[in-house]
Each structure stands twice: as C-alpha cells, then as structure tokens.
Amino acid sequence: MSIDDKLSPIAQSFTLKDHTFDVLRAAILEMDIYDPEADLRLDERKLAERLNISRTPIREALARLAHEGLVQIVPRKGVFVCRKSRKDILEMVVTWAALESMAARLVTINASDTDLKMLRKFAMKHSSSAVRADLEEYSDANVTFHQTILELSGCALLRTTADGLFTHMQAVRRRTMGESDRARRSVVDHMEIIDALQSRDGDLASRRVREHTMRLHDHIAKTWSRVENIGLLRDAAARSN
C-alpha cells in the first residue's frame, strides 16, 4: 500500500456548504431546543463571522436544514430553530414504526443467520446496562439495535428515511428517557424481536417491532404535555408584563 491510498479521500470535492450543513445540524441537535429559555434564533451574518466564511454557503446550508424541517426561515424576520409539537413527535414515531416494521419483515428474508446471531449477541451484551440504569450506554445501544434492523433489511432507503426522522428524535429522547422501567421493558421487547427474526417469521417480527415502537408512542402521548405547558406558561407570563 502506497501513501496515496491514505491520502486519496482528503479534500475530495470538499465544500464549505456541506461542512456548514453538518456543523449547523450538529449544533442544533446539541442544543436543548425545548428549554423555554433557549435562543432559537440564528443569524446568518453572525454565523458567517463565527465560521469565518461568507453568507453564501451558510444560506445554502440553512436552506437544506429548512427543507429537512430543522429550522424555519421567515423572510425579513429571521431563521429559527423549529420546536416540534407533540403531534409532530407522535407522527414521527408512527412513521418510524412503519419503516422499521417493514425492515423487520425484510430482515427475516434477507439477513444471514450470522447477522442475526451477532445482533442477539450485541443485544445481550448491552442488556445489563439497562438493568444498571446506565441510561447513557443503554441509549446508545438501543439506537444501534434499531439501526441494525434497518440496515439488515437490505433496503438502504428504509434506513436513510428513518435516519431523517431519527435526527429529530434526538432532542426528544433526552426528555423521554430516565424511566428505568421503560429500559427494562425495552430489553425484553428486543429479545422477543430477535426471536421472531431468527425464526424467520416475517409477520411476527413486523408486529413485534411495530408494537415495540408504538409503546414509545403511547408513552410520549401520555407524558409529553409538560414541555408545551411550560411554553404556554412562559407566553402567558410574557403577556402579563
């Protein structure tokens, strides 16, 4: 192997636009947009100054973010990070369920026995973290588990479409986790899903994945009101000033 092989990917059609998109996207996902105190405003010129580039690539990145639903661009008003409503979030979970349940069905057809053995091994390895209530570790493992199912389906579009939704769920997860009961139940669900996959039962695997995801749906439906209420309280307080 020559040194060229290691150098080749460098600066290969690198563009500021794409880089800016990644940076902004990461930054938005990083911030807790549901904090009522959060500053949701983005300023093209300030960003340009911060990143030491012109507004042009920033605007292209913002346009993409807007199209992806992460920000809203209001002409002559500003660019604002989008706060998802409870309804939006529930719809994302439903759509996620649709995609992953289809993926599970395909997995029973397309995945190799080896793939499924590795998936089971992975799930068992990290099940202890749920019991230990190490939520950080469990969360990561949980994400990987579901992404693996989408991956093993062999349908890249299912995976990418779900990834788009997953982006928006990052901020939600921060507020959904924390109940170790859900984590423990999740572990059981995962094992039952793997059982169905390994028995190559498409109908069963599809159903279990769907029901697993819809449990998250129902959980959010019951508990998510809090954030919006805080927002309403804040608005009311502002009006009374």
Next chain:
Amino acid sequence: MSIDDKLSPIAQSFTLKDHTFDVLRAAILEMDIYDPEADLRLDERKLAERLNISRTPIREALARLAHEGLVQIVPRKGVFVCRKSRKDILEMVVTWAALESMAARLVTINASDTDLKMLRKFAMKHSSSAVRADLEEYSDANVTFHQTILELSGCALLRTTADGLFTHMQAVRRRTMGESDRARRSVVDHMEIIDALQSRDGDLASRRVREHTMRLHDHIAKTWSRVENIGLLRDAAARSN
C-alpha cells in the same frame, strides 16, 4: 365579499428561490429522463438566463433538488438529473409499501364511516376506466386512491413522506403502465382493501395494502431491465466509436 379577499394571498412572502424550485422540479418530472437521448445536464447560467434571474436563487433551488435526490451536483463538472437505478426504484416501492400499509392500519382507527363510503364510491366510479383501458384516467384515479388512504390515516407525516417518494415514481409510472391486466387486478385489490378498511380490520387492511404495493414491486423487478439495458447498449456503442 370584497376584492381584498381575493387578492390577499398574492405575493405573500413569495421568493424566487421557492418558485424556481417548483419550476425546476416540475420541469424535471416532465422530461422523460429514461430516454437514452435525454439531456440530463442542467446549466446554472443558462437557467438563470432563461428565467431572467440571477444564479443565486437557482443555486438554492438546485441544492434542495439535490437533497431530495432529483439531481446530482458534481463540483466543477455540472448538475445532472438523477437517473434512478432499478434497485433505487424497487427500494422506493418497498418504502412506499411500508408507509401506506401503516396508513391503512390507522385508517381503520381514525377514518369515519362517511370517509370510507366516499372512498368506495370514488373507487367504483373510476373502476370502469381501468376496464376501458383508459390508462390516463385510471392512473390519476389510482394515484388519488392511494393518496386518500394516506390522508385518512390522520398522520400528515406519512402523507408527506410518501409524497416525496411519489415524486420520483412519476417518471417510472410512465413506463410501468400500459398493461391492462395490471389495471384490472388493481381494481380488485382496491375493492378488497376498502372491504378491510370498512370492517375496521387493521391487520387485514395493512396486509392487503402491503401485498398490493408489493405486486407492483415484483412487476417492476421482472420488467424494468429494459431501460438499463438500453443505456448499456448506448454506452457500448459510444465506446466503439
């Protein structure tokens, strides 16, 4: 009613960027991109001249189109309309099936009896066009039928996500239709789907929608080779020159 009511929506935060996006998108969907003779190249400057605007809004529109997968932007080479591979198309159909089958399940929960009665009435009204082999009319009715199911699910995200896929399928449909056998079979499928919806059987409705869509999948899998082969022939001819 005063004249204001009719004028109000005019120029309401209209932007060239969005307009250009719509125009380009419509133009791309209009052209038969699978014609081997088709010119897939787009030139920012020529478009700017044609539309009498600067490159800036065009570039933003192109960036969005690229993100949506309709075009591919290659730095210092050009912008090209994307030709979907057979695999891409099959994946779109699978993903579509995932979304619409979930939608059907939700319809059995959320739709009113009146909604379903209207859906049946619509389907019956247009079933004759399939028999008459009036493919233009049947195709439109077919589209409306499936969009209605997504609509009645009550989950806007399912609908919009599916719409995104549908965009890409326009060009494919032109080459998939034409076999009246499929149209007739489709009519039967639709009626069976409506039966399941009206009996409020979520599992059955979901399954029938999935199987219906996957029949399109299998059909394309069997017949789509033609276009790519033509492309290969053209390439081979070009090489031998």
Next chain:
DNA sequence: ATCGGATATATGGTATACCACAGATTGGCC
C-alpha cells in the same frame, strides 16, 4: 503522425455589495 503539455474555456464554489421590507425608534404634532 503521435504524444505531451501548456493554455483556453467552462463550471460550480465563494465572497461581497446592494435591495426590499418588517419592526423598532424617535420625533413632532395635536
């Protein structure tokens, strides 16, 4: 005649200047 490299050209990427409009500010009039 053929090959190689220098130059020309075309393309998308980037920077910058200016525009139009929304909101806030301020000034003057009543």
Next chain:
DNA sequence: GGCCAATCTGTGGTATACCATATATCCGAT
C-alpha cells in the same frame, strides 16, 4: 401626555464579480 407617522436599523433575498479546478483544445517537439 399620547398618538401617529417618518425614519432608522436589522434581516433575509438577490445580483454580480471573482476564484479554483476539471476538461477541452491546440501547438510543438519527437
């Protein structure tokens, strides 16, 4: 003192000029 309007400021939208590089062209050396 309050209200309205002219103005000022800040924002995203648009146009334009310039840059870097990939490709094509052409000329000269062999």
